[in-house]
Amino acid sequence: LLGGDVTAKNIWLAENVLDILTEQREWVLKSSLLIAMAVYTYLRLIVDHHGTAQLQALRQKEVDFCISLLRERFMDCFMIGRDLVRLLQNVARIPEFEQLWKDIIHNPQVLSAQFTDAASVGLMGSRVAKQSLWKEAALGVAEPQQNLCFPPQVRFGQQKRYQDWFQRQYLSTPDSQSLRCDLIRYICGVVHPSNEVLSSDILPRWAIIGWLLTTCTSNVAASNAKLALFYDWLFFNPEKDSIMNI
Numbered sequence: 001l002l003g004g005d006v007t008a009k010n011i012w013l014a015e016n017v018l019d020i021l022t023e024q025r026e027w028v029l030k031s032s033l034l035i036a037m038a039v040y041t042y043l044r045l046i047v048d049h050h051g052t053a054q055l056q057a058l059r060q061k062e063v064d065f066c067i068s069l070l071r072e073r074f075m076d077c078f079m080i081g082r083d084l085v086r087l088l089q090n091v092a093r094i095p096e097f098e099q100l101w102k103d104i105i106h107n108p109q110v111l112s113a114q115f116t117d118a119a120s121v122g123l124m125g126s127r128v129a130k131q132s133l134w135k136e137a138a139l140g141v142a143e144p145q146q147n148l149c150f151p152p153q154v155r156f157g158q159q160k161r162y163q164d165w166f167q168r169q170y171l172s173t174p175d176s177q178s179l180r181c182d183l184i185r186y187i188c189g190v191v192h193p194s195n196e197v198l199s200s201d202i203l204p205r206w207a208i209i210g211w212l213l214t215t216c217t218s219n220v221a222a223s224n225a226k227l228a229l230f231y232d233w234l235f236f237n238p239e240k241d242s243i244m245n246i
Contacts, residue, residue, distance in 0.1 A: 001045065004179030005179075015058050015061075022065060035076040036077055036079050039080065040083065043090075047090050067096045074115060083231070088104075156203050178221060180224075184228045185228050188228075188231075188244075189245060191205055213225055
């Protein structure tokens, strides 16, 4: 299930997986990790699904699915942490999520007696849990994240042909504008090189992120990409986070 991809194949997959999750709801509710992964994945896809009648219908099914899990099992979704705030912000203008935001800010305990305030979402979730979500929901299903990790022998200053290939493959369509955020969050949360790599001339993370920012042709995409980069800095918790996140 790829973000930033509205090809017929990806839409078919998104719709059919959603139908399975909806039909097998009792099975889904048995796993907190599956609940969090499903909400993470479909909150992300909602952003891309607009325009045609088919996409609007799918989007409404995704909205209903996410809202039902968020309201029924909010504390399971809580493990997503600060990326839950980021994803909910991206869909905040949709009426159902607008109402959810009002409850999160003004009446949090209607979602769960354990939930106290919106700020705690950004600070919640161990690094291990969040990395597990990123790897399962991002790396496990999204080819762009896997291929963004350029071959380890690529030296700083020699990366242009890899960047050109990656841009042609994944970043060349208008729909792919929203993919930049996913890639930046993945780099911040999962790609943590060793000290040996950091001290070498291997292509550094900041160079990849800087290049991704230059590929944004939409002001909205550029703003969202920059915010994705700073989320860990805004919510940094030295007791739970790695310095590599920032």
